[in-house]
Amino acid sequence: KLKLSLQEKKCSIEQKDRAISDLSMEIQLKLNEMIHIKTSLSGMSSAKTIIEAQLSAALSQITGKDQHITDINKELTDALTSIVDLKAKITTGEDLRKKLHNKVLELKGNIRVFCRVRPLLADEIVKNGDSDSILHLNILSENSIELLKGTANCDTSSMSGLKSRGNGAVEFTYDRVFGPKHxxxxxxxxxxxxxxxxxxxxxxxxxxxxxxxxxxxxxxxxxxxxxxxxxxxxxxxxxxxxxxxxxxxxxxxxxxxxxxxxxxxxx
Structure with missing residues (x-):
């Protein structure tokens, strides 16, 4: 019986030794896992610090941009106000321009007569001795012309009713005279x-x-x-x-x- 009891004790001790060995291995695994977790936690803590710094910088930038947007909105409001004022001034200026422009035309005369003298045509030049000069007409100024009677190579029949001023010339005055070269x-x-x-x-x-x-x-x-x-x-x-x-x-x-x-x- 004593021998059997010792054998049982020995088996029990071996089982407990195996259990202790298994527990030791499990503890070591847990320790390794804990070390890994601590390492990961340390990395996460560093990442958290970096992210917090980035977040703080981003918040600062947002605050700066908000102020910039506020400044831009103020400038835009001022610009729009200025545009409205300028448009009002332009409208006022346009009204004034109209009045002044038409006042000038009234001073020039509400009814104006212009005279335009065309150049000679090809057949007329031939009849005129191959000259493009208008022999019976002189342009005296921007406002007057002079017709000559009795000029050579000139048909004066249409001038028979005009009153001569003594030198065979009759002057006409207009608001504007345009010659052949105009x-x-x-x-x-x-x-x-x-x-x-x-x-x-x-x-x-x-x-x-x-x-x-x-x-x-x-x-x-x-x-x-x-x-x-x-x-x-x-x-x-x-x-x-x-x-x-x-x-x-x-x-x-x-x-x-x-x-x-x-x-x-x-x-």
């Missing part, structure tokens, strides 16, 4: 002031009068598809729409209507 642009430069008055709301009428072949159609219409030789009508259309686009920026709106009338052989 261009379409020169003529429109004078007429454009009236076109501007129409845009300003005033009633304006421009018409050409003269005998057949005197250059009325050329003056009013010009040569098709030629910018240089464009007449008063196409230049007026261009001027009107250019001004409309410019005045759109100032809040002006225009409605355009057009009609065409040609009086021919009116009696």
């Amino acid at each position: 261009t379409q642009a020169d003529v429109f430069e004078e007429v454009s002031q009236l076109v501007q008055s129409a845009l300003d709301g005033y009633n304006v009428c421009v018409f050409a009068y003269g005998q057949t072949g005197s250059g009325k159609t050329y003056t009013m219409e010009g040569v098709p598809d030629s910018l240089q030789d464009a007449g008063i009508i196409p230049r007026t259309v261009t001027h009107i729409f250019t001004e409309i686009e410019r005045l759109k920026e100032h809040g002006w709106e225009y409605q355009i209507e057009t009609s065409f009338l040609e009086i021919y052989n009116e009696t």
